[in-house]
Amino acid sequence: MTEHTLAMDILQYTISGLTVGVIYAMVALGYNIIYNVTEIINFAQGEFVMLGGLFAAFFVGTFGMPIHFAFFSAVFTTACVGLIMERFVIRRARNTGVLSLIIITIAISIMLKGSAMLWWGKDPYSLPPFSSGGPIMIGGAALQPQALWIFGVSALVVLLLTLFFRRSVYGKAMLACADNPGAARMVGIPVRQMVLLSFILSAAIGAAAGVVITPISMMEYDRGAMLGLKGFGAAVLGGLGQFFGALVAGAILGLAESFCAGYLSSGYKDAVALVLLLLALFFKPEGIFGSGEAAKLKKF
Amino acid sequence: MLKVKSVHTYYGNIHALKGVSLHVRPGETVALIGANGAGKSTIVNTICGQIKPLKGRIEFQGQPIEGLAPEEIVRRGIALVPEGRQIFATLTVESNLEMGGFVHRNNHRQVREDMTRMYDRFPILRQRSRQLAGTLSGGEQQMLAISRALMSRPQLLVLDEPSMGLAPLIVREIFSIIEELRREGRTILLIEQNARAALQIADRGYVLETGKVVLQGEGNTLLEHREVQRAYLGKGAGQIVDA
Numbered sequence A: 001m002t003e004h005t006l007a008m009d010i011l012q013y014t015i016s017g018l019t020v021g022v023i024y025a026m027v028a029l030g031y032n033i034i035y036n037v038t039e040i041i042n043f044a045q046g047e048f049v050m051l052g053g054l055f056a057a058f059f060v061g062t063f064g065m066p067i068h069f070a071f072f073s074a075v076f077t078t079a080c081v082g083l084i085m086e087r088f089v090i091r092r093a094r095n096t097g098v099l100s101l102i103i104i105t106i107a108i109s110i111m112l113k114g115s116a117m118l119w120w121g122k123d124p125y126s127l128p129p130f131s132s133g134g135p136i137m138i139g140g141a142a143l144q145p146q147a148l149w150i151f152g153v154s155a156l157v158v159l160l161l162t163l164f165f166r167r168s169v170y171g172k173a174m175l176a177c178a179d180n181p182g183a184a185r186m187v188g189i190p191v192r193q194m195v196l197l198s199f200i201l202s203a204a205i206g207a208a209a210g211v212v213i214t215p216i217s218m219m220e221y222d223r224g225a226m227l228g229l230k231g232f233g234a235a236v237l238g239g240l241g242q243f244f245g246a247l248v249a250g251a252i253l254g255l256a257e258s259f260c261a262g263y264l265s266s267g268y269k270d271a272v273a274l275v276l277l278l279l280a281l282f283f284k285p286e287g288i289f290g291s292g293e294a295a296k297l298k299k300f
Numbered sequence B: 001m002l003k004v005k006s007v008h009t010y011y012g013n014i015h016a017l018k019g020v021s022l023h024v025r026p027g028e029t030v031a032l033i034g035a036n037g038a039g040k041s042t043i044v045n046t047i048c049g050q051i052k053p054l055k056g057r058i059e060f061q062g063q064p065i066e067g068l069a070p071e072e073i074v075r076r077g078i079a080l081v082p083e084g085r086q087i088f089a090t091l092t093v094e095s096n097l098e099m100g101g102f103v104h105r106n107n108h109r110q111v112r113e114d115m116t117r118m119y120d121r122f123p124i125l126r127q128r129s130r131q132l133a134g135t136l137s138g139g140e141q142q143m144l145a146i147s148r149a150l151m152s153r154p155q156l157l158v159l160d161e162p163s164m165g166l167a168p169l170i171v172r173e174i175f176s177i178i179e180e181l182r183r184e185g186r187t188i189l190l191i192e193q194n195a196r197a198a199l200q201i202a203d204r205g206y207v208l209e210t211g212k213v214v215l216q217g218e219g220n221t222l223l224e225h226r227e228v229q230r231a232y233l234g235k236g237a238g239q240i241v242d243a
């Protein structure tokens, strides 16, 4: 009987760990895209997730939009925020160097959080799940149908991104910009458009993560920082710029948190990401899947 | 084809080009030689749109191009093999070539065909097509940089010190590649510190000193010129340095 319960617990922790891990992975993907093109770490990435969730709640609550429609509207609106951020802030400061730009993204994240608080207040918002129906029971553990949506959406995002960067000319052009912006311009790549595209893409992916998670865990104005931090942990753990690495690292992070909360104390949960991040930086700074070779060829 | 007319370029208040004029006719190979710091790369970068000249005109195929963005200048038909090669080190060799053909991205067939042509010209690049470009040797990187520039199907190919930092044997190989391009009838502007090798394959040459053209003429004539021999070929001044 106890053995049965233990197995059930493990299964339950695994399910909830993977669900949140996939969200971290999506945040990490956002970091990776902007990093791949500009070598900037965009610390406003978590705010995109927050905005996605809150915009969707706003569209559903105020306009009575169906949830699927609200999903696309929120992703679109947040993508516009990403566009404005690049076009009117990052681009103007582009000659100041990567480090200054990173600090600017921190400033933007504070501004976005403040604006969200003024607009939506401090209360958490919820969303209806994407499909109705109660939890599915697997071997005694409960799987929310929404979790399946989370897995589906993120799998689709990863697949499309991989195809984009591996196969499409524009994807490769974005990588070329990151590698050597001067040379990229010399072969005719419009570097500024590529940077703009990277911010739009990252904002859209962050927002998608925010909308799919809100039906499970709600969303409020100040969730961005923590989500951003965990996502950053996943990005570093998986090797900055590595999409597949981000996915696996996100899952590891989510599982570690979930088991920590289950068997130790949920109070330590948030520390797990930081500990893993520090371990990664100490022992394998290029990440689990980062190629040391590619890292050496990068400028810093 | 290319006309540079009394161009002045500044870096802040450093007057790097002091009224440079030069021209390149279709099918010609023109060498631009000069010591380190003479302003050779500054001319290249001004032609290719990375720096805007303060005064003067640059015409390409009859159209003014000074002040255009580099992207636009590639589209007009000038391709650069930059100083220090500047290949995309973290991309594969194949992706480097594909990026070279970025301006023709809507014509997949042409890009594939050109890529095959580059691989036929430099079989070593075919062997290494899946490798990261940063793992290539210096000479291979230079071949890649030249191929990448050719992928845009330029009317004018500009090479900025292609022999820089390469072993003498490789330098000879690079110059024989340039010679071959010349025989194919391409229009080439070759920037070099290696004056002898450059003037030997050039139809005409210009000598640049501290931002000014001090001598010009046919390649052979310049090779014989006393001043050139003294200053750049290490003759008559007891120097034994010969690149």
Ligand SMILES: Nc1ncnc2c1ncn2[C@@H]1O[C@H](COP(=O)(O)OP(=O)(O)O)[C@@H](O)[C@H]1O
Residues within 6 Å of the ligand: B011, B014, B016, B034, B035, B036, B037, B038, B039, B040, B041, B042, B043
């Ligand atoms: N980015 C720059 N900022 C300031 N001065 C520069 C810059 N690039 C080159 N210069 C100066 O302009 C002059 C010409 O340099 P350059 O064109 O690179 O010479 P070359 O290619 O002939 O070696 C040199 O005196 C150099 O110090």
Ligand SMILES: [Mg+2]
Residues within 6 Å of the ligand: B040, B041, B042, B083, B161
């Ligand atoms: Mg130079």
